Amino acid sequence: MAKKNNPMGAAKLSFSADIGQFLTDNRIRLLDAIGEYGSLSAAARSLPMSYKAAWDAVNAMNNISDKELVIRSTGGRNGGGTQLTPYAKKLINMYRAMEVEYQRSLERLHQAMADSSEAMDINDFRRLMTRLHFNSSARNQLLGVVSSIxxxxxxxxxELKVGDRLHISAAIPKEAAESLDIQYGQELLAVVNSSQMILHANETFKLSADNQLKGIVRHIHPGAVCSDINVELSDQKSLDITITEESCAELGLVIGQPIIVSFNASSVILCRYE
Amino acid sequence: MKLSARNTIAAKVLRINEGAVNVEVVMEISPGVEIVSIITKHAFENLNLEVGAQAYAVIKSSNVMIATE
Incomplete structure (x- = not known):
């Protein structure tokens, strides 16, 4: 069928391309590539994506997933590798299946909309739906289960149980707790800004911070004024902390060093998703 | 005390106001200069704070606001 005789078909084609791009989530593509190459740097190169962006995406995914998605092994002659867990493979397959179903239902919806008098631009609808998804500038998002109130x-x-050996304490206004309807066993997302955390290397002094999490320095990204420090905690979880360059030098931070990440319970924002 | 926070100010505990969950601790940095901290009761008990005790006010530089007139 010639396209010029079928304007509806042409519209559908362009709209399909838009939807396709929206659904081809970079993170799913990254997981896919990790599965294929068994290395984070090779996976990042193949997309292409910067190594740092890929590293951050893997950390963010492990933080919000209740089971590990990616396992990094360090050491070895080739500097270790990156592997997908069976859970991650299942996730990719499920995502692909959903993508196909989503595309089909949008096509049906588009057809129905075109017939109705109250025509709505399907792309406006899609943009709105995207905006409705939770989005935040906070670097650190950890999924946990309420273990004490x-x-x-x-x-x-x-108190949220974020991992087998990892708990996070959050202090929130009573009204917020009521509106979130917080209950034992409930799943919540803990969100902490990277500038709300401090680092210290030893335990010889006592600090009032409610959260003092032990970890290992994994990455240091120096800037002109501030440095970004990635700290791996237990259970494959990690946090990004922003401290000044001067503090970074004064602490003598090096990769592989044990460190304690401290932040107040009041610096933690809790989110419930429907 | 090696800490990434840029402001670590020696102070003396002046007043303590205990709530159900939070505790307000007023500290004196120098005569007439006070700094107030709200910490959780759990943290308060952990630190064994009492009036007259020496402590440090720790403030991350990105949490300090600046005002001018």
């Missing part, structure tokens, strides 16, 4: 007059302290 302490209620005060104004504040509520919520």
């Amino acid at each position: 302490t209620i005060g007059a104004v504040s509520v302290i919520v």
